[in-house]
Amino acid sequence: MKTKKVGSAGRFGARYGRKVRQRVIDIEVKQRQWHKCPYCLKSRVRRLAVGIWKCKSCDSEFTGRAYEV
Ligand SMILES: [Zn+2]
Structure with a gap:
């Protein structure tokens, strides 16, 4: 496995910090539903x-x- 379990926020790489990326995941999952x-x-x-x-x-x-x- 090359990427961590960050889902759609994986494109941000290691940038922006963990909390920010978790928030991005939450939002993006939500908006796709x-x-x-x-x-x-x-x-x-x-x-x-x-x-x-x-x-x-x-x-x-x-x-x-x-x-x-
Ligand atoms: Zn309607």
């Missing part, structure tokens, strides 16, 4: 871009916070 739609209440929302979310169920696009709805 399905989120709950405020309109149809189904967990079919994905992040399109920073602060922009789209529901695959009711097809609504809306703005939210950068990393979660």
